[in-house]
Every structure is written in C-alpha cells, then in structure tokens.
Amino acid sequence: MSEEAWWVYRGTGMPHEGIRELPPAPPWRRFAGTSGSEAAHLLPPPEPDDGSSARRLGRTRQAAAYQANEKEIELVNLALHLRRPLLITGKPGVGKSTLAYAVAHELRLGPVLRWSITSRSSLGDGLYAYDAIGRLQDAGIHNGGVRVGSLGPGRRRAAPGIGQYLRLGPLGTALLPWRHPRVLLIDEIDKSNFDLPSDLLNVFEEGEFEVPELARMGPGGQRVMTADPHGTATVTGGVVRCAAFPFVVLTSNAEREFPTPFLRRCVSLKMEPPNEERLAAMVAAHLDDTDQEGQVRVLNGHAQEIIAEFLRRQRDDGAELANDQLLNALLMAGRGLWDGERGRQLVRESLLRPLNQQ
Structure with a gap:
C-alpha cells in the first residue's frame, strides 16, 4: 500500500x-x-x-x-x-x-x-x-440562616x-x-x-x-x-x-x-468484515499474544484453525458472527477446550453459533 x-x-x-x-x-x-x-x-x-x-x-x-x-x-x-x-x-x-x-x-x-x-x-x-437540585441543596446548607461568627454578624457562608x-x-x-x-x-x-x-x-x-x-x-x-x-x-x-x-x-x-x-x-x-490478517492482529491485541516483533503467535496450536473456520462460516455459510465470539472461542481454546472432540463441539455450537440462527 x-x-x-x-x-x-x-x-x-x-x-x-x-x-x-x-x-x-x-x-x-x-x-x-x-x-x-x-x-x-x-x-x-x-x-x-x-x-x-x-x-x-x-x-x-x-x-x-x-x-x-x-x-x-x-x-x-x-x-x-x-x-x-x-x-x-x-x-x-x-x-x-x-x-x-x-x-x-x-x-x-x-x-x-x-x-x-x-x-x-x-x-x-x-x-x-x-445538577440544579444538588446546587440548591448545598446553597440551603450554606445559607440556612445559621450565622457563622468568623464571617461577621449577619453574614452567611457563600454557596x-x-x-x-x-x-x-x-x-x-x-x-x-x-x-x-x-x-x-x-x-x-x-x-x-x-x-x-x-x-x-x-x-x-x-x-x-x-x-x-x-x-x-x-x-x-x-x-x-x-x-x-x-x-x-x-x-x-x-x-x-x-x-x-x-x-x-x-x-x-x-x-x-x-x-x-x-x-x-x-x-x-x-466497513466490511475483516480478513484473516486483520483478525489475527485483533486477536493479538485482545489476548496479548504477540512475539517481540509484534506478530501473532499460534494460540495453543489452534488459533489459525479457529480463525479460518470463523471466516469460512461467514463467507460460505452466510453466518452472522461477531468478533467477540471469535475472541471467546480462542480464549477457551487456549484453556484446553479445543483439545478434545467434546470441547470442539461445545465451542462450535455455543461460542461460534451464528447470530442469525435461533
């Protein structure tokens, strides 16, 4: 560019x-x-x-x-x-x-x-x-008829x-x-x-x-x-x-x-949905998963796989998916949920469930 x-x-x-x-x-x-x-x-x-x-x-x-x-x-x-x-x-x-x-x-x-x-x-x-009410209340406290000796006879404290x-x-x-x-x-x-x-x-x-x-x-x-x-x-x-x-x-x-x-x-x-490169940068920013050069690291060996599936669902299946859903999926994958078939199914069905599907 x-x-x-x-x-x-x-x-x-x-x-x-x-x-x-x-x-x-x-x-x-x-x-x-x-x-x-x-x-x-x-x-x-x-x-x-x-x-x-x-x-x-x-x-x-x-x-x-x-x-x-x-x-x-x-x-x-x-x-x-x-x-x-x-x-x-x-x-x-x-x-x-x-x-x-x-x-x-x-x-x-x-x-x-x-x-x-x-x-x-x-x-x-x-x-x-x-806050007109708050000012009136404070003015009443300051000028409620109580004389303050240090201010002199008949004088009231300023609001x-x-x-x-x-x-x-x-x-x-x-x-x-x-x-x-x-x-x-x-x-x-x-x-x-x-x-x-x-x-x-x-x-x-x-x-x-x-x-x-x-x-x-x-x-x-x-x-x-x-x-x-x-x-x-x-x-x-x-x-x-x-x-x-x-x-x-x-x-x-x-x-x-x-x-x-x-x-x-x-x-x-x-604004169009982000591509894989922009999604990876967003993931790195949110999950603090960058190396010394600022490049995204593979999260628990599965981040790129999940990002690719996220994009495929949007592109090929017409699924409405928000970036927050991707972040939730990657976070739980990083905690071991993507390691087993049951966990993967839970991620797909619950965390990556299309918003346009009831």
Whole structure:
C-alpha cells in the first residue's frame, strides 16, 4: 500500500505528529473559538493511569494493532480535511469503534470521548448536565440562616460556584477550543430516537452551543467539569465554541435509515468484515499474544484453525458472527477446550453459533 501525500492518518499504528500537517479548514468549516484565555490552547489530557483505565488498556492495544485498509484510510483523511463527521456502517464486531481509537492513538489526539447512544439519548445528554437540585441543596446548607461568627454578624457562608455542578458531556467536551481536534465516538447512532440525528446537525454546522445556566451569569468565565477524568475547562460568556472541529466518528449497525440532510453532511464508510490478517492482529491485541516483533503467535496450536473456520462460516455459510465470539472461542481454546472432540463441539455450537440462527 503506497502512502499518499495528502494522508494525515496513515494507518500504521505508530504514533506521530502528522496532525500538524493537516491543512487549514475550508472557509465554510472554520470556527471562531478564539475568545477567552484558554482559546485554541487546550491540550488533550494524557490517558489516565489508574484502575479505571484497565479496560482502556485493551483499547490502546487494539488501536495500535488495527490494520486499516486503503479505503478506510482515505475516508478518514477526507473527514479530517473536510472537518466532517465520519459515519461508519457495518455489522457488529467488524471494528467500527476501534477505528476511532486507532486514529486517536496514531495522531496523538488524546483519549477518545465516547458517547454510547440508547433510544432515550437526547442532544442535551451529549452537551452537558447540570445538577440544579444538588446546587440548591448545598446553597440551603450554606445559607440556612445559621450565622457563622468568623464571617461577621449577619453574614452567611457563600454557596459553592456553579462549576461544581455542571459537567460537559462527550460532545460538549469535544467542542472546547482544543489546539488539535479531539476524537469523539458517537457509538450506535442508529439506536437513537428519530430526532437525534437532525438535532446534531445544527451543532455540527455551527461548532458551538450555549449553556443558558452559564450565560445568565454574564460575560465572565466559569470553570466547569468536562467528560475527561478530573478534567476542567473555562467557559466564557456561557458559550462553548470549538477552534478545531473534532474528528467525529458515528457508528451504525445499519438498523435504520438516516435523514438526507444528515447524510450529506457526513463522510460515509461501509466497513466490511475483516480478513484473516486483520483478525489475527485483533486477536493479538485482545489476548496479548504477540512475539517481540509484534506478530501473532499460534494460540495453543489452534488459533489459525479457529480463525479460518470463523471466516469460512461467514463467507460460505452466510453466518452472522461477531468478533467477540471469535475472541471467546480462542480464549477457551487456549484453556484446553479445543483439545478434545467434546470441547470442539461445545465451542462450535455455543461460542461460534451464528447470530442469525435461533
């Protein structure tokens, strides 16, 4: 695969500073996130190094091992150049979400901001949450009529600031004025209610939104919490306004159709099931089964045999199988279940049972 000169994301899995080579946004996709002391100077936080990141360790390995094909690389770069969301459609388990992590890892764009969609998700959930009741309760505790002698006669202790009760969601955090675009994963957008795709359009077009609770407090800056662990940011004048449009990845299992205005504002990618090479790389990332050169080792002598059967069932039998099923089968094979005929039958009938068969 030859690397094209216009590629920023190269699909190598090796981190680099290629995001600095991204040309300026087209005039119709430039945003005005230049007000306030932190404007265009926010840097993404490092990956958290605590117990909460144990699962993300696997995500990092997946991202490094992910082998994007040429079509995927091209469409990722189109979305980066055009500052448009990337809508990825494909069957469950083909690697749609992993591509977002691969881009963030290679371009050093910080932790992925993930918004998992349900049928009850609304635009507000992605933008911010305000705990008004908690603030009122704390204000009552502080100003409940009890005089504090150290504050002087008749004086009451000041209530906590609003920033302790307002947290930006994944979308709201992505729209802060970062120096380079953050990666926002809006996962399984096809599960949303009918209105959410259309509701997203205005935010995607304007690159900003207002927080009324902060706007009412005047033109000054307010420190609020963000979707990053322990993250905070200053919002000036009650408006969150991006400087660089985030790299937005929307995934869909193709369970519904989207409005035409939504589709024409996205770069669309249909992701096909992975081949044997990509599956082996995924297995290595998940099961930590690589040698010093990063090549997948044969798991208990049977990994390649199971991968080949997995692919044959998909290709020849039309079976719907998810990568999670393959991982479960390989894990149990590594624990001896593939050594006997009874164990092999159990793997085939239970762990590799096609999803389209009842």
